Each structure stands twice: as C-alpha cells, then as structure tokens.
Amino acid sequence: MNRIARTAAPLLALGLAAGACSPAGSTSGSSEEGKAEITFLTFETPNLDAKYWDGAIARAEKKVPGVSVKKLVAPSTDRTGYAKQLLASGQFPDVMIAVSPSGFAESGNLAAWTDKELAPFTFPHSNPIGGKIYQLPYNTQPTPLVYYSKDKFKKAGVAAPPKTYQELLDDSAKLKKAGINPFVVGGGGKDAFAASFLWTALVGTDVYKKTPDWMVQRRADEAKFADADFKGATDKFVQLVKMGYVDKAGLSRDYAATERAFLGGKGAMYPMGTWFATAADKNAMKDDIGVFPFPTDDGSPAVPSYTGGGMSVNAKSQHVALAKKFALAFQQDRRNLDAVVKSDGAIIAMKGYTPPDDMGPVYTATAKVYDDAVKDKGIVNAFLVETGDDSLLPGMVEKSYAFAQDVIAGRKNADQVTQALDEDKRRGRRAVLDEGAGVGGADPASALFSGHGGTPLLVGWRR
Known part of the structure; x- marks a missing residue:
C-alpha cells in the first residue's frame, strides 16, 4: 500500500x-x-x-x-x-x-x-x-475474480467467459482487434496495491494451485522466487502487458478512478476483489456485468482467497x-x-x-463463483494478501506493489522482478537476525517491521 x-x-x-x-x-x-x-x-x-x-x-x-x-x-x-x-x-x-x-x-x-x-x-x-x-x-474475499462486460465480449465475438488461460489470451486478442481494451487496472497515487491483482491471480493459478505451501517453503529457503513456477507466473504477467492487453493508463488512476474507468466502459475485464460486487450492483451497468475466476492452463479452479480482515x-x-x-x-x-x-x-x-x-x-454471481470453487476444492491462498506464517516477510509487500507497477510500465521483466524479490528476502532475513527487536521491541522477527507496507485483511478493505 x-x-x-x-x-x-x-x-x-x-x-x-x-x-x-x-x-x-x-x-x-x-x-x-x-x-x-x-x-x-x-x-x-x-x-x-x-x-x-x-x-x-x-x-x-x-x-x-x-x-x-x-x-x-x-x-x-x-x-x-x-x-x-x-x-x-x-x-x-x-x-x-x-x-x-x-x-x-x-x-x-x-x-x-x-x-x-x-x-x-x-x-x-x-x-x-x-x-x-x-x-x-470473519470475512472471506476472493482476490481477484475477473468482472467483465457482457456487451463488450459480445461485440468482440466472445461467446462465453474463458475457461482456460489460452482461451483468455484468445479472447483478449479478439477484444483488442475490436478496439476494446482487454484489462482495466489501477495502481496510481496512494493505491499502488491495485496494480498487483493480475500477478496475484497468476501466482494463484500457476504456483499455489500446484504447491499450496509454496510461500512456507520460500520463507524456509526451500524455494526461490526465481524458480520456474513463480518466474513463469510473473512472466505471464509481463507478457499480458507486452501484448497490449493491460491498460497502462491505469498507473495514473487510484482505486476509485479505476472503478469508474471500468464502469465507464474503458475496458472489458476488471480483475478485482469481491468488494466490487456491491458497487457494481449500485450501478446502471449491473445487468451487463458478469464474473469468472481467473483461468488456469487446464481449466481446473484456482480462486485466490483470504479469510480474515477482522x-x-x-x-x-x-x-x-x-x-x-x-x-x-x-x-x-x-x-x-x-x-x-x-x-x-x-x-x-x-x-x-x-x-x-x-x-x-x-x-x-460472485458468491456462486466462490461457492463453486469451494465445492471443487479450488480455493488457494492470495499472493500479497496473506498475513500469517505463510505470508511474505515484513517489508516485501509494498515493494511487490512497486514491482507490479514496474511490470505494467514496462520497466521490469520476470527475471528482474524475481531476482529482486529473492535479494530482498535474503536482506530481510539477515536484518531480522542481525538487528534484533524492531518497533515494539520484544521479538527479533519484528526487526523489519518499520518497513512493512502490510496488507489488511482482507484486501477488500483497501479502498
């Protein structure tokens, strides 16, 4: 944040x-x-x-x-x-x-x-x-799902929401060819977190779906951000930008402006947490808005979710x-x-x-997507939203938001992002061991506390 x-x-x-x-x-x-x-x-x-x-x-x-x-x-x-x-x-x-x-x-x-x-x-x-x-x-929020304009899909010849990642790419190509921006994103001003939702989705589908305890392994230095799965998910994010499927204008928009952009017809798809549903239901566009889970390669469910926020x-x-x-x-x-x-x-x-x-x-419709994922055992952790033992080390969440902004702006590729994350994690671990107690002082684990951007809860409370 x-x-x-x-x-x-x-x-x-x-x-x-x-x-x-x-x-x-x-x-x-x-x-x-x-x-x-x-x-x-x-x-x-x-x-x-x-x-x-x-x-x-x-x-x-x-x-x-x-x-x-x-x-x-x-x-x-x-x-x-x-x-x-x-x-x-x-x-x-x-x-x-x-x-x-x-x-x-x-x-x-x-x-x-x-x-x-x-x-x-x-x-x-x-x-x-x-x-x-x-x-x-007390509160579960899938973060993100993909909200979309049924009318824009129809105009681009997209008959139904994509079930696989390749279908998502194909549909995005159709939308772009029809002159419709595929993805509306944010991340400007005080709301840097809004740049990260595509990355969160891809880590969920390509990393956490396969290895639910991946972040626990990373904290124990048994995995690296530069390993194939995580770097591959990050590269998918990079490629979506390179193919012109992500609206770079989003980097100048805060959260509220990004929501207005989607509701104002600036693009076809909006990766966002489930809190958007009630804003959508208050809008004249509500009957035109559908929702689907960000698709995996094989079409199996993987819905990043966070329960907490209380x-x-x-x-x-x-x-x-x-x-x-x-x-x-x-x-x-x-x-x-x-x-x-x-x-x-x-x-x-x-x-x-x-x-x-x-x-x-x-x-x-949002609740149904979540309920279906629960029934199909398709709930995974939400990267950058976790706050427990399986979360990023203190200090790394806010930096990751900045990396997401860099990807959308075209300033960093997957190698640069994952190497930087590994280096930050190494420095963070060393600082925890060397510096002792941080703010509030009783535990060495808080040594990096003063640099931790943190996530709420629940991502939904970030607006």
Whole structure:
C-alpha cells in the first residue's frame, strides 16, 4: 500500500484527543460518563462511510456494558502503516480492524484469540502467526475474480467467459482487434496495491494451485522466487502487458478512478476483489456485468482467497477484556454483518450466517463463483494478501506493489522482478537476525517491521 507521510501534526492532534496521560502503547482510559473508554482504529471509504461505522459501533457498544468507544479514522487506506505510527508514538489503539497483524503480533503488541472466542467462526485458525490467531477471521474475499462486460465480449465475438488461460489470451486478442481494451487496472497515487491483482491471480493459478505451501517453503529457503513456477507466473504477467492487453493508463488512476474507468466502459475485464460486487450492483451497468475466476492452463479452479480482515486487540491496553468483548460483539452483530455484505460485498465466514435476500445480481454471481470453487476444492491462498506464517516477510509487500507497477510500465521483466524479490528476502532475513527487536521491541522477527507496507485483511478493505 501507499506510504503515509510521517508528519508530526496529525499525531500531535491525535495525542491531544486521546489524552496525554495514557501509557505507552495504549490510548485507553476513562470517559466522562464513568465508562472505560477504548479507542477503535478504523477507516472510511465510499462503501464504508462514517454513517456505517458510527451505527455499527453504537450497536456493539450496547452489548458491552461499561464501555465507551472513541473512533479513530486512518487518514488513508494504509491502516497498517498508520497503526505503526500510532504504536511508535505511544498511541496504539485498543481495537483495530483490517490491520495486518504481521509484526505487531511477533513484537508482543497484539492479544491472541482463544479457541473459545474463535468458536463462532467458520475458519477459526486462518492466518496463524506462530500458531496463534491475532485477527478475527470473519470475512472471506476472493482476490481477484475477473468482472467483465457482457456487451463488450459480445461485440468482440466472445461467446462465453474463458475457461482456460489460452482461451483468455484468445479472447483478449479478439477484444483488442475490436478496439476494446482487454484489462482495466489501477495502481496510481496512494493505491499502488491495485496494480498487483493480475500477478496475484497468476501466482494463484500457476504456483499455489500446484504447491499450496509454496510461500512456507520460500520463507524456509526451500524455494526461490526465481524458480520456474513463480518466474513463469510473473512472466505471464509481463507478457499480458507486452501484448497490449493491460491498460497502462491505469498507473495514473487510484482505486476509485479505476472503478469508474471500468464502469465507464474503458475496458472489458476488471480483475478485482469481491468488494466490487456491491458497487457494481449500485450501478446502471449491473445487468451487463458478469464474473469468472481467473483461468488456469487446464481449466481446473484456482480462486485466490483470504479469510480474515477482522478485529485485533492491543495486548497492552488497560482494558483488554472489554476490548475483546467489544470486538466480538461488533463482529457477531447481524446488522453489522448485513451492512458490510451490502456495502462491501463481503462473504461472511461466520457459522450460521446467510446474506440478505435482496442482494443484487453481481454479488449473487460472485458468491456462486466462490461457492463453486469451494465445492471443487479450488480455493488457494492470495499472493500479497496473506498475513500469517505463510505470508511474505515484513517489508516485501509494498515493494511487490512497486514491482507490479514496474511490470505494467514496462520497466521490469520476470527475471528482474524475481531476482529482486529473492535479494530482498535474503536482506530481510539477515536484518531480522542481525538487528534484533524492531518497533515494539520484544521479538527479533519484528526487526523489519518499520518497513512493512502490510496488507489488511482482507484486501477488500483497501479502498
């Protein structure tokens, strides 16, 4: 994700609001009403605006007597980067949502969730760090699927969505010949992550489908980015650009502008996370939008997905127990869940939950693609989205976004990207061993923490 300017003024203002007497690493205290006040770091987007968060917080507060919640809003989509700033300034929030736990957990700054607390969740042990869970796994988002314009496919003579990668190439050639841009992508400004979705898809189909624990092997130096499978997936990304199938203008567009570009007819296909479904269902174009999983060479399913995105709790908060109760109440509130499904296209990973009956056609089609992949055992990890023991080392996610931008701009090929990733991984491992504790200090694994761009959750919360 994008870097946040490390200016003193926002932190000073936040510090004055939180209270100068709070202990380092925590902003909790007592409210004027005699209730325990906890701070909650969240974010606002066009889909999840202030009204949504205020209502959701109020409902959860009512279920936890004795707690008062102070909302903190991250100034950009990089909530993880902002949380690091708050930690460094002694203002780490009591509760946070969709903040990557990597680094925070290893340095002892997050409270682990117990099996009893995780019992309501469908996949309770998603994204473990050192065998423990530090972020509630309440939301699954395939990232990416491919949304497409049925009308543009028809105009180019494409009868149906591609089932194999070769069919995808053939269809892209038809679209280009018809004067239609095949892929709309983003990646400009603060939203560098949006350049990476084709790469995420290709690593899912060509690497993780074949070797589900590939990233675990890479972290153990039993595999290399420059090995054939990963380099081959990266080269497919490079070749899509070279063939003119990827709109390079996307590098000047932030996330919102990229979404507008697709909905405005600037291209036929849009690789994006499932949160796009609800934005599509609110658009006049909704009946023209279809969705398919990015195809593998042989046509078997491989849908990159991430389950997580929920709340984490500050282990050093004055009110850990109350913070946990609030987080669980927030995540299990039916109206909160319905609201995030309707506003952000979430596929809720909570036992017994069913989405509202009035969801639109794009969300319904999106959920079917995911459900079919689950039935066919076609779910794989999502490269650059993982946040647990099988994720990239701290410091490498943001660099990978930059590499994706370089590929789209034509500045780097597969050899250059994979060699650079291997070198970054080697330097990162050496730094972890040599530098000792990083921000928050208790664990050598956090040595590179200050350079970690991080991913939320859940990629869907990046807008």
